[in-house]
Amino acid sequence: MLKLNIFGRRRPETTLEEHRRHIRFVHGEEVRRYIEEDPVNAPKRYVQNAVFDGTFRRSIGSEDPFRFTRDFVTQVWANDFADLERSRSTNFYQTRLRDDEDKFVDQESVVFLPCHERLITASDMTRLPSWKLFVLIQRKAGVDADDFAAAWVGLAETTESGALAHVQNDVLPVGGTKAMPADAIDEFWFADEPEARSSASRWAQKVNSSLVEPGLAVEGSIVVLLAREDVIYPGDGLTRR
Numbered sequence: 001m002l003k004l005n006i007f008g009r010r011r012p013e014t015t016l017e018e019h020r021r022h023i024r025f026v027h028g029e030e031v032r033r034y035i036e037e038d039p040v041n042a043p044k045r046y047v048q049n050a051v052f053d054g055t056f057r058r059s060i061g062s063e064d065p066f067r068f069t070r071d072f073v074t075q076v077w078a079n080d081f082a083d084l085e086r087s088r089s090t091n092f093y094q095t096r097l098r099d100d101e102d103k104f105v106d107q108e109s110v111v112f113l114p115c116h117e118r119l120i121t122a123s124d125m126t127r128l129p130s131w132k133l134f135v136l137i138q139r140k141a142g143v144d145a146d147d148f149a150a151a152w153v154g155l156a157e158t159t160e161s162g163a164l165a166h167v168q169n170d171v172l173p174v175g176g177t178k179a180m181p182a183d184a185i186d187e188f189w190f191a192d193e194p195e196a197r198s199s200a201s202r203w204a205q206k207v208n209s210s211l212v213e214p215g216l217a218v219e220g221s222i223v224v225l226l227a228r229e230d231v232i233y234p235g236d237g238l239t240r241r
Contacts, residue, residue: 001044002081002116003077007110007225011106026104031043039236048074066182114171118167131226134227137152137186155211165188171183171184193226
């Protein structure tokens with residue numbers, strides 16, 4: 001199963017309230033209709049995450065999209081890349097969703113990170129609270145991908161004790177030789193905001209000591225996003241890894 005994480009900023013000259021209202025109650029409802037009318041081609045699962053706090057990167061390059069803050073993380077599940085492409089090529093998407101995106105998204109700064117997710121721990125993924133934490137990490141140039149992955153997966157053995165669930169997202173390369181702006185995404189769920197905030201600091205420190213200081217990840221590349229999750233469509237019999 002392919003999981004597309006879309007990290008975006010609101011359209012210029014719109015308030016956060018205007019953005020929140022449009023993405024959830026206009027665009028989100030259109031996606032729900034898409035799923036109802038065309039379940040074969042529509043997303044297999046669809047989640048919106050409203051970012052309410054977080055960090056952005058120190059300057060590690062003028063082209064780095066994460067030198068700016070983010071306002072939302074939208075997550076779309078598909079069977080594979082071909083399935084995702086079909087979903088974005090239908091008449092419904094082209095006429096009712098694509099143009100609407102321009103009304104709430106700053107298209108120039110949006111980041112698409114396709115992933116395979118790996119479930120580390122969870123009691124019941126269907127009954128999780130909405131408080132979430134995303135931590136993005138970028139592998140250092142020249143570091144073997146397997147060495148980086150082994151250290152990152154090993155770090156998961158010390159997962160946050162207060163987390164109700166932890167998923168690691170392996171970012172998939174998309175054509176060409178240009179490096180992705182992140183190679184790994186930790187995703188946590190918590191019972192409340194204070195626990196999410198305290199865990200954000202602790203996990204960033206663990207990533208720094210286990211990946212950055214040993215020279216596996218780019219210094220200053222850690223991005224932390226605190227969000228509220230809204231599961232628009234949970235999926236029908238979706239199997240999560």
